[in-house]
Amino acid sequence: MQTKTFKPIAKQFVQYTIPAVLGMVVSSLYTVVDGIFVGRGVGDIALASVNIVYPFIMLQIAVTMLVAVGGANLFSISRGRGQHQLANNYFCQAVSIAAVLSVVINVGAIIFSAPLCRLLGANSQLLPGAQSYLFWVALFGIVYMPGLALSIFVRNDGAPKLEMAGTICGALTNIVLDWLFIMVFGWGLPGAAIATGIGQCVSVVIFCTHLRKRAGGTLRLTQPKMHKAEVKKLLYNGLPSFLMEFSQSAVTLSFNMVLVARIGAAGVSAYSIVMYVCSIFNMVLIGVTQGAQPILSFNHGKGKTQNIKTIYHLGTTTCVALTALFYGVVLLFGKNLASLFAPGNTQLINNAYSMMRLYFLGFFPIGIVLMNILWFQSTEREAPSIIISLLRCIGFIQLFLLVLPLLGSNGIYLAFLAGEACHLLISEVFLRKFPLTIKAPQKQTAKPV
Numbered sequence: 001m002q003t004k005t006f007k008p009i010a011k012q013f014v015q016y017t018i019p020a021v022l023g024m025v026v027s028s029l030y031t032v033v034d035g036i037f038v039g040r041g042v043g044d045i046a047l048a049s050v051n052i053v054y055p056f057i058m059l060q061i062a063v064t065m066l067v068a069v070g071g072a073n074l075f076s077i078s079r080g081r082g083q084h085q086l087a088n089n090y091f092c093q094a095v096s097i098a099a100v101l102s103v104v105i106n107v108g109a110i111i112f113s114a115p116l117c118r119l120l121g122a123n124s125q126l127l128p129g130a131q132s133y134l135f136w137v138a139l140f141g142i143v144y145m146p147g148l149a150l151s152i153f154v155r156n157d158g159a160p161k162l163e164m165a166g167t168i169c170g171a172l173t174n175i176v177l178d179w180l181f182i183m184v185f186g187w188g189l190p191g192a193a194i195a196t197g198i199g200q201c202v203s204v205v206i207f208c209t210h211l212r213k214r215a216g217g218t219l220r221l222t223q224p225k226m227h228k229a230e231v232k233k234l235l236y237n238g239l240p241s242f243l244m245e246f247s248q249s250a251v252t253l254s255f256n257m258v259l260v261a262r263i264g265a266a267g268v269s270a271y272s273i274v275m276y277v278c279s280i281f282n283m284v285l286i287g288v289t290q291g292a293q294p295i296l297s298f299n300h301g302k303g304k305t306q307n308i309k310t311i312y313h314l315g316t317t318t319c320v321a322l323t324a325l326f327y328g329v330v331l332l333f334g335k336n337l338a339s340l341f342a343p344g345n346t347q348l349i350n351n352a353y354s355m356m357r358l359y360f361l362g363f364f365p366i367g368i369v370l371m372n373i374l375w376f377q378s379t380e381r382e383a384p385s386i387i388i389s390l391l392r393c394i395g396f397i398q399l400f401l402l403v404l405p406l407l408g409s410n411g412i413y414l415a416f417l418a419g420e421a422c423h424l425l426i427s428e429v430f431l432r433k434f435p436l437t438i439k440a441p442q443k444q445t446a447k448p449v
Contacts (some may be wrong), residue, residue: 009295009307012312017291019160023167024287028279033175034192035276039341041182044269045347046189047341049129051272052122052256053137055249056109060141061148063105064244065173067098067150072156073378074230080301084218091153092224093231095146099223102145109138121256125265133189140197144401147204154210156294157217162210170203180443240377243389244370248282250393251416258401258412267409270351273341274359277334281326281360285367288318296378319367330360358413365417365424370426375421384430388423396422 021434039047071094109116117130155163176194181191210217252275259267292315299307330337338352369388376385397419404411404418 003011004061007162009299009310010314011086011335012151012295013292013311016155016160016295017315018165019287020155020291021284021287023160023164024283024290025280025329026168026171028283029175032066032276032280033171033178034196035238036274036340037078037178037182038189038192039273040343041186042188044342044345045125046129047266047272048209048268049122049126049189049267050133050192051252051268051275052117052126052130052133054275055120055256056134057137057254058245058249058252060102060105060137060145062242062249063101064098064145064148065152065245066235066238066242067101068152068238069241069293070094070176070234070236071149072294073237074234075153076156076294076297077301077380079218080298088218088220089225089227090230090234091219092222094153094234095149095221096224097231097234098149099146102142106138106145109141110135113138118396120253121260121268123260125263126268127187133193136190136193136197140193140200143204144200145405147200147207150204150207150210152290153219154217155290156297157209157210157219159217160291160294166203166206169206170199170201172199173202174199181440210347219242225414226307226389234430236382237377237380240382240385241374243386243393244373247392249390251397254398254401255412255416258405260411262405263409266348266351269342270348270355273338273348273352274355276341277337277356278359281323281363282366284322284326285319285363286368288322289370290373293374293378295300296374300379308379314373315374316368320364320373323363323367327360327363330356355413358410359416360418361414362420366419369427370421372431372435375431381434384427385436388427389428392420392423392428395419 013154035050037046038050071090075087075090077106078084078090111135113131114127117127117134120130122130151163151166151386177195177198178192181187181195185191187194211219213222222243226273232410255271256268259271283337292311296308296311299311334353338349341350342348373385373388376382397415402417405416407414
């Protein structure tokens with residue numbers, strides 16, 4: 001995003017948001033396609049096993065977002081202030097930290113796969129499948145996490161279409177290999193995970209092409225100058241994104257535990273279908289916020305207050321409109337969507353559809369909450385965004401999961417809406433309590449670690 005080619009803000013919002021939304025939707029197909037092929041080619045118990053591992057996958061993404069979004073925000077803010085060398089060093093520091101964390105997290109998951117799966121809610125029936133799926137997810141995760149971090153910087157460096165292209169190519173690779181490994185070779189759950197991993201590697205290779213000088217970007221992967229103050233600022237700014245992504249893991253884990261205790265494996269199987277469909281639209285909303293993030297941060301660096309407010313209103317309006325559209329699709333075609341994962345299993349399809357109709361109501365407040373979090377994060381007022389994001393991880397949803405199940409199964413599903421409504425109320429209070437002020441650029445005084 002070059003200042004000399006700065007375009008009208010609404011047009012720029014569209015040019016960044018559409019590729020981000022398409023890219024995020026396609027990336028969600030990794031897990032969804034796995035679910036479709038696993039449900040059709042292996043069975044509903046295997047489908048539940050994949051859902052057990054889902055919180056770990058979201059943890060991988062959350063840790064990456066902690067480093068990458070924090071770094072990308074500061075990258076764009078620094079570029080807006082004309083501090084190009086500082087901006088590139090934020091990129092190098094972020095990717096290096098992501099690579100180190102990737103090795104630690106994924107190697108640890110491989111070594112302790114059995115206790116980790118039990119911690120995620122696997123019982124004796126689900127443990128073997130969950131453990132085999134987790135092994136390959138973690139093995140490929142060593143490459144996936146730093147690659148995902150790179151993709152976020154590629155988008156912030158003015159190449160949202162390349163980021164989208166890399167994601168789409170990886171997803172298409174995953175679809176073909178899922179069919180080959182599961183339906184033809186009969187590799188079951190390991191085949192699904194391997195197909196996903198190979199697709200992710202294809203995406204990373206495409207993202208890396210942006211680092212070539214002739215690609216036209218400003219990113220250069222050099223030896224990072226590690227500054228303690230900059231790393232601390234990077235992690236603090238990225239903390240809301242970590243919590244935002246981790247909240248999906250926390251919510252999934254919380255619902256899995258309640259469903260296992262009150263309904264059993266059948267409840268988890270139905271919820272796994274809901275989560276597959278849910279992941280698609282969740283990525284739509286995240287795509288809107290991620291598309292808005294580079295231009296929000298850049299305009300904050302430039303001190304363009306009115307542009308910041310325009311982007312925010314465009315984002316919230318888009319989120320609400322898309323939510324209404326998607327909920328209509330769920331009401332009309334929910335059973336058709338569920339049947340993709342469990343063809344012929346009428347009871348499972350009906351259970352999943354009943355859950356969808358109530359669970360998906362929670363998305364109406366989510367889009368606004370995510371934009372409110374981004375508003376604070378991109379304008380360097382991290383404290384409110386951290387509080388809201390933390391509450392989305394551990395707070396109101398878990399509280400309602402303790403109380404509302406007393407009303408029956410519908411109470412379990414409505415806990416999601418009740419919790420997110422509380423998050424919306426709190427975030428709106430913070431918006432009024434902490435008005436926007438533009439900070440002056442700070443001099444770089446940090447010493448290398």
